[in-house]
Amino acid sequence: MVFSSIVFIFTFLPVVILACYLAPVKLRNFVLLLASLVFYAWGEPVYLFLMLYSILFNYVMGLDIAAKQEKGRTGRGSLALGVAVNLILLGFFKYYGFLAQNLLQLFSIRLPEVTVGLPIGLSFYTFQSISYLADVYRGKAGGQRSLISFGLYISMFPQLVAGPIVQYADIDAQLRKRFTSWELFGEGTRYFVGGLAKKVLLANNLGAVFEAVSGLSSLSVLSAWVGALAYAFQIYFDFSGYSDMAIGLGKMFGFAFKENFHFPYCARSITEFWRRWHISLGSWFREYVYIPMGGNRVGVLKHIRNLLVVWTLTGLWHGASWNFVVWGFYYGVLLIGEKYILRKAAGRIPVLGTACTLLLVLIGWVFFFSPSLGAAVEYLSVMAGLGSVPLTDDAGMYYLLSSLALFAISWLCCVPQPFRLMDRLWKREGGKTGLYLFYLALFVLCTAYLIHDTYNPFLYFRF
């Protein structure tokens, strides 16, 4: 089930809200856990077993680490075992096919074929599980004794399939006690409708432009740039829209999830871009990989190694393909360049910094959306006008002119000014009514789109 679907908005969500608010406070975690399992099983009942296993295993391992520490031991062995099992599950279901394919091609080693798909949300809930074990080990949180509360942390439907990745220490207290109010519920609704609009009104339409350009038999420089731009906007509104909906749903049920996107396309450097894009993933890698490896408190060579390892892993996390590995490595190299070569120049001329960052991010997205490395290089060479590629063509002009308004609105929604204005209005007594009407109109428009439009993909689901 996806958030931007009629069945979720008009059946599942109202029922869960009603059940949750009617249930006694003590039973609310149980109600939400049950709802989350139904939500997950709706799409893939087979993989519900895997998730239940993950919940049970990590629950036991968390208690095991805590028990060992109570006995005066470190619990390091249990942590290592817990992390290893989580990585084995992730590796088996997500990377086995990739590994088998490469072993066959490179060394003619044939592994048995695995005939299972990638369970939805596996990358997200595995990282949450590792976060839990690490936080218990470090003493940042106690071992969760309630299986229901722990199960809810792993499976909570608002952030189950596409994040944000919630670190256990950030939510531990909220699992025990949280605050709900009509104000918070209203704010949550506002977030949800805003995210829904980003997804349905912007991302889906931008996705249609990108699909149309990708389907062209030959590309000009112009059409390649229109396609790349459409994808850059699409992936942002798709993913940040989903995150906004998740944050909004969390607020409705009393949870405070951290912001996952903060106007990334306004960043003045790549470093700043990654502080604003998929913040929860960046924080996870910083907390559980980069800092344990020594972070930047090591010599230059080790620091470079740490950055390359973290960014290659970040790329690999997005998918089992060399494209993603190269994409992650590309950012590692850019960040190293920024930190050691362009340290003083980065951010000195804000507009230039933003333009350069956007260009580099756009190049990165080509690796992200291309089916293979060869296709990515070919697409980039068309964008650069290498070879005998025409500068413009009829198709390129058509898609540019027909998408100009969409691109303009998209850019407006990428910068903070309109949102600041809305925040100011939200705080003003008279402005609230206007905003209610605005969000109501957005909601009606989204519903109309959802009823009539069949093109409704979610890019980050496959990660």
Next chain:
Amino acid sequence: MKYAALQAAKLLLLAVLAVLLWGILHADPQQADFSVLREQAEQAMDTTGMRQADAQLLRRLYGLNGGELAGWALWTSEDNMAVEELLLAECVSEAQAEQVREALEARRSTQIQNFEGYGPEQVRLLEDSIVEVRGVYVLFVVSEQAREVKDAFLSVLYPGPAGTGNQ
């Protein structure tokens, strides 16, 4: 939970994991309806410019006797310069499936030798071709859509929620 109970639960869960992974790695293919297998594989491939071959061609190309197989279907290219092929076979035993595999590997090698030196595109297709044996079912496909045909083949033999694992 008491410490001893925790340790027992941990061991039990590790055993469950081992069984789960072993089970997935060694899952036997389901008994499939050959007509469904054939239909799915043919749908996944563009057969324009190809024709269905008879038992005589099966014997000539692969040295196989169609009458000894439980079921088979062969598509070959009409153009002599094209190398696209699709062979699906249901054997009577796994030993026979192994013999069919050897015949297919031999055919592939011969074809690569035939086109080496002057048909780089054909050689690429042949090198990327797929020979897949699952239980008594065998697939040989030389096509730009080889991967899709293989996925269709596996999705019939292992009807799961999301098809094959290379995602």
